[in-house]
Amino acid sequence: MNSYSLKQLGLQTIVEEQYKQESLKIGRVATSANERYKILSPEGEFQATILGKIRFLAESARDLPCVGDWVLYQKMDGDSQAVIHQVLDRSSLLSRKAPGDKKEEQIMAANVDFVFLVNALNNDFNIRRMERYLYLVYESGALPIFVLTKKDLCDDVEDKIRAIQDIAPGTPVIAVDSLSGEGYEELYSFIKEGKTVSLIGSSGVGKSTVINRLFGKEMQKTKDIRASDHKGKHTTTHRELFVLPKGGVIIDTPGMREIQLWGTEESVHQAFDDIEALAAQCRFIDCKHETEPHCAVKDAIHKGKLDVERLESFRKLEREVRHLELKEKYGTHRASKMQWEEFRKKL
Ligand SMILES: Nc1nc2c(ncn2[C@@H]2O[C@H](COP(=O)(O)OP(=O)(O)OP(=O)(O)O)[C@@H](O)[C@H]2O)c(=O)[nH]1
């Protein structure tokens, strides 16, 4: 049975100050399913349930423990199970909710310091998707870091890095080749004892490969990409919170993996996949199809292959379903820039 010191588990001083109850012990939630939890602590690794009172008083999912939470638990000698008495204040909380809808919230992970926004540099590169993930991280209190995988399969790495820097000035962008290990030195600078990292990115972008490389052995299963369409298959099974051999904690929950666009957004992109396909051929990845040169969308309109009204209705629908609230809030990306400036001062 593994046991870890609180520091190895990523404990930060803020949390330590809250821990004053001597009859209870502190641990970190590693998995959570149907109100059953796995706790990692200096005492070892065990299952836990929650005190009836916590469940009773919980008004929403936020009030229950989630992966990454620091909890105070009680475990009697000889008991195989512990009981969680309290969830300590969170330094960050990754969750996803429909715009304007507070009820329908999916909690993913707590007390994450850095979120790696993983995107592959090959055909899957999608700046809009990254932008939406970025808003989600801004909302959480964690710091975003872009990790661009499959550098070996891309010959315009610099252009893509620039496109990301345009949507998130000041945010680190790290391009890696997970097969050779190129770029990993920079990744390691964010992974150290006391820090908790989580990864977001669509299926097949190489999240498990990154984790395996950081771990130095096979932790999460990876599967070869289907050669025909460059898309990965859903391969990841069950994962949780784990401590890396060289220090640092990784949270890789199914919740983080399953983030998809909300139904309406997904359907806009499906309904207009002809425009999406044309847009992929524009010279600039972030082309707005307005005044940009070498725009495949405008070109198709000129050639009579695309109806200008269709483009208009695409735009209209897209405007409606995008995270307008968030876009307004973070439109200038001041939030991220300031967060990073603050953070760098502490380094
Ligand atoms: N050429 C190249 N291939 C890579 C790189 N990183 C990952 N791959 C390959 O991409 C495929 C998918 O990688 P995974 O790590 O399983 O992707 P994932 O994001 O974990 O996918 P899910 O588990 O479905 O969420 C595997 O065949 C990897 O070997 C890279 O940097 N270069």
Ligand SMILES: [Zn+2]
């Ligand atoms: Zn265009």
